[in-house]
Amino acid sequence: MAENGLKKKLNIAVVGGGLVGSLEALYLAKRGHNVSLYEYREDIRNTPQVRGRSINLALSVRGRTALKDVGLEDHIIQNHGIPMKARMIHRTDGSTYEIPYDARTNQCIYSVGRNYLNGLVLKETENYTNVEKHFNHKLIEANLQKGALTFLNTDTKGTVQVNADLIIGADGAFSAVRKAMMKQPLFDYSQKYIEHGYLELCIPPTEDGQFQMPANYLHIWPRGNFMMIALPNQDCSWTVTLFMPFQNFKAIDSEETLLDFFTKYFPDSIPLIGRKRLVEDFLGGSPSPLLAVKCRPYNVADKALIIGDAAHAVVPFYGQGMNAGFEDCTLLDRLFQYHHDDLAKILPEFSETRWRDTFAISDLAMYNYIEMRDLVTRPSYLVRKAMDDFLFWLLPGVWVPLYNSVTFTTMPYSHCVKNREWQNTVLLYLFYFIIFCVFVGVWSYLR
Numbered sequence: 001m002a003e004n005g006l007k008k009k010l011n012i013a014v015v016g017g018g019l020v021g022s023l024e025a026l027y028l029a030k031r032g033h034n035v036s037l038y039e040y041r042e043d044i045r046n047t048p049q050v051r052g053r054s055i056n057l058a059l060s061v062r063g064r065t066a067l068k069d070v071g072l073e074d075h076i077i078q079n080h081g082i083p084m085k086a087r088m089i090h091r092t093d094g095s096t097y098e099i100p101y102d103a104r105t106n107q108c109i110y111s112v113g114r115n116y117l118n119g120l121v122l123k124e125t126e127n128y129t130n131v132e133k134h135f136n137h138k139l140i141e142a143n144l145q146k147g148a149l150t151f152l153n154t155d156t157k158g159t160v161q162v163n164a165d166l167i168i169g170a171d172g173a174f175s176a177v178r179k180a181m182m183k184q185p186l187f188d189y190s191q192k193y194i195e196h197g198y199l200e201l202c203i204p205p206t207e208d209g210q211f212q213m214p215a216n217y218l219h220i221w222p223r224g225n226f227m228m229i230a231l232p233n234q235d236c237s238w239t240v241t242l243f244m245p246f247q248n249f250k251a252i253d254s255e256e257t258l259l260d261f262f263t264k265y266f267p268d269s270i271p272l273i274g275r276k277r278l279v280e281d282f283l284g285g286s287p288s289p290l291l292a293v294k295c296r297p298y299n300v301a302d303k304a305l306i307i308g309d310a311a312h313a314v315v316p317f318y319g320q321g322m323n324a325g326f327e328d329c330t331l332l333d334r335l336f337q338y339h340h341d342d343l344a345k346i347l348p349e350f351s352e353t354r355w356r357d358t359f360a361i362s363d364l365a366m367y368n369y370i371e372m373r374d375l376v377t378r379p380s381y382l383v384r385k386a387m388d389d390f391l392f393w394l395l396p397g398v399w400v401p402l403y404n405s406v407t408f409t410t411m412p413y414s415h416c417v418k419n420r421e422w423q424n425t426v427l428l429y430l431f432y433f434i435i436f437c438v439f440v441g442v443w444s445y446l447r
């Protein structure tokens with residue numbers, strides 16, 4: 001707050017015009033600050049889909065809450081997002097069965113196009129004269145304490161010096177802003193590449209432009225150490241993502257080994273993708289790596305902050321990365337409101353209150369990745385899921401399964417984990433009680 005009691009207009013540089021950076025620029029613009037958004041790539045509204053980034057994503061409640069704040073939720077839900085009300089599990093014999101997310105309240109997640117959503121948010125910033133967007137600007141140097149940034153203009157090959165009251169790094173998993181933060185004392189950082197990579201394939205629409213599979217489902221082919229999913233697109237195609245260890249990708253190096261593999265594990269997908277298209281896209285592509293990043297704190301004094309994948313890149317096995325990054329923007333906006341734009345209070349409080357939840361979703365996603373291999377084959381998982389679903393039906397306000405609390409509520413991620421631990425304890429005692437009753441019953445019968 002300025003001395004005269006009026007709100008001080010901050011000059012804020014947002015580095016990264018991806019999903020989270022463009023949303024954060026919009027949030028800050030709505031607060032009246034002067035925002036300069038710097039993006040390495042060209043304006044995605046003028047370029048085709050970037051390979052090596054998922055083409056569509058699952059949007060759930062946390063992401064929707066952010067979009068509602070900036071007035072874009074209704075547009076996305078009514079005009080673009082495709083509701084997925086259940087999982088459609090595909091067995092190896094090609095048969096399928098569905099598991100609703102929540103039959104009682106028709107909860108669903110939405111499949112949204114990455115480029116469409118990013119472009120929509122960028123377009124919305126054009127309604128604010130206090131937002132400048134600079135594409136083809138790559139951050140190459142940062143003095144965070146001084147609020148000084150140096151960009152390479154990849155068009156002119158010249159450099160651009162920028163000074164800002166606040167630097168927000170939303171420049172993704174390989175963040176240059178985070179790299180500058182790592183020079184700060186007491187900055188903790190860890191990263192992990194998992195052994196799995198991912199490759200995207202496409203199930204095209206039928207000749208008359210319809211979906212080849214039931215549309216309102218998240219299709220999952222769980223196969224132990226690898227799994228495949230498909231999310232629907234607006235053009236009635238499907239973006240199929242195969243997650244598999246790199247060594248397995250490497251072993252599939254010919255049309256014959258490819259078709260043998262798909263015939264064994266995903267036979268129903270071959271006619272859907274098309275043999276020719278499958279061979280071309282699989283052998284013509286290469287799997288992308290999956291990286292998890294954990295770090296803290298997210299701020300440097302009242303000068304700089306990292307959000308989104310720059311702060312907490314997670315493996316995609318919970319469909320929460322973008323949702324978590326959007327939630328960063330929501331929580332940051334609440335702090336701006338509460339502390340009247342006082343960065344000396346906002347930034348440290350964001351770091352201190354957020355890291356437990358981002359660590360929790362990172363661990364949950366990694367847990368899902370590890371557990372998924374056994375989940376669908378291990379009887380104990382299936383029993384647990386059945387008990388979860390029954391108790392959720394019996395006590396909906398009390399017993400919320402882990403996936404539902406993460407995906408369909410804004411319960412802090414760390415509370416979702418605590419909630420699960422409480423449920424595990426209850427089920428364990430319930431299991432012991434059942435064993436005890438069986439024992440007493442058998443003992444009484446045999447007496």
Ligand SMILES: Cc1cc2nc3c(=O)[nH]c(=O)nc-3n(C[C@H](O)[C@H](O)[C@H](O)COP(=O)(O)OP(=O)(O)OC[C@H]3O[C@@H](n4cnc5c(N)ncnc54)[C@H](O)[C@@H]3O)c2cc1C
Nearest residue numbers: 016018019020040058139171172308309319320321322323
């Ligand atoms: C296979 C896969 C599936 C996924 N599925 C889902 C899902 O279903 N649901 C979900 O919620 N999340 C999902 N995610 C995660 C989601 O994609 C990310 O969490 C999200 O894109 C993070 O957004 P971001 O803006 O923080 O980072 P990014 O999307 O990586 O954007 C960072 C931006 O910064 C720019 N940039 C980078 N370096 C610089 C620099 N030096 N100077 C200037 N600009 C720079 C980049 O060009 C980019 O535009 C998935 C991820 C993967 C890999």
Ligand SMILES: Cc1cnn(-c2ccc(OCc3ccccc3)c(C(=O)O)c2)c1-c1ccc(Cl)c(F)c1
Nearest residue numbers: 058087220222227229243316317318319372375376
């Ligand atoms: C993109 C996105 C959005 N949500 N989810 C998701 C995650 C976990 C889930 O449950 C654990 C489970 C999944 C698969 C098999 C058994 C249990 C469920 C579910 O239950 O529907 C849904 C994903 C996703 C992302 C990657 C893979 Cl590989 C995947 F399968 C799903």
